[in-house]
Amino acid sequence: MDTPTSSTAGKTQLYAVLISLAGDTLLLPNLAIAEVVARDAVQPAAQLPPWLAGYLEHGGRRLPVLRFERLNGGGAAADARRERVVIVNTLGRHLPSGQFAMVTQTYPHLVTLNRAALQPLPLRDGDRAELLLARVRVASHEALIPDLDRVELEIARALAAAPA
Numbered sequence: 001m002d003t004p005t006s007s008t009a010g011k012t013q014l015y016a017v018l019i020s021l022a023g024d025t026l027l028l029p030n031l032a033i034a035e036v037v038a039r040d041a042v043q044p045a046a047q048l049p050p051w052l053a054g055y056l057e058h059g060g061r062r063l064p065v066l067r068f069e070r071l072n073g074g075g076a077a078a079d080a081r082r083e084r085v086v087i088v089n090t091l092g093r094h095l096p097s098g099q100f101a102m103v104t105q106t107y108p109h110l111v112t113l114n115r116a117a118l119q120p121l122p123l124r125d126g127d128r129a130e131l132l133l134a135r136v137r138v139a140s141h142e143a144l145i146p147d148l149d150r151v152e153l154e155i156a157r158a159l160a161a162a163p164a
Contacts, residue, residue: 012115017108018141019086021069022076027136027143028108034087034099036107042085047162052155056101058087064155065101068146071154073126082106090148094156111138 015030037058042065044054051070056063065085067076085101086108092098111117119137123129131154133145 014113016111016113018111018138018143019102019108020105021074022067022105023074024069024072025141025143026068027138027145028088028148030110032089032148033108034089036104037085037087037101039080039083039085039103042101042103045162049158052158053103056085056087058099058101061097061099063087063097063099063101064095064159065103066151066155067103068151071151072128072131072144088148090152093149094152100152100155113138 017028017030017033019026019028035058037056041058042054042056045052048054048064051067053065053067056065070076082105084104084107086104087099087101090098090100117138121135121137121142123132123135127135127144131147131150133147135142135144137143
């Protein structure tokens with residue numbers, strides 16, 4: 001039975017995904033990912049900040065499309081041919097749909113984690129600490145754990161400030 005967490009010999013495990021971005025990687029709980037869709041479904045919108053790539057029609061809703069690396073102070077990828085869009089579930093405190101979309105470099109990679117698999121790392125100089133819960137090492141990968149509630153709030157604020 002697939003469950004978000006399981007206990008084996010007293011060790012708690014969490015199913016998560018590593019999401020490749022331009023120059024970084026995110027680590028999210030598997031349950032935060034609703035679906036992965038093609039990048040060409042994104043409709044650009046000029047009135048949004050550069051860290052919002054536009055909108056995506058999904059499930060009868062218009063979802064904002066985030067470029068997390070730009071929101072976190074980084075740049076965007078030069079090669080968009082392999083990009084995908086991940087639909088991210090949120091708590092719905094700030095976006096009525098309870099979801100946003102995020103541009104990724106590839107498909108998310110499923111990983112099973114336990115406490116020993118995560119090693120804390122310091123944030124990088126350019127990281128926006130208010131958007132992040134932690135930077136960690138997972139095996140050979142360095143990854144960011146975003147504060148999805150805060151990211152959702154940033155998106156909602158940008159949408160409210162954009163011309164209609």
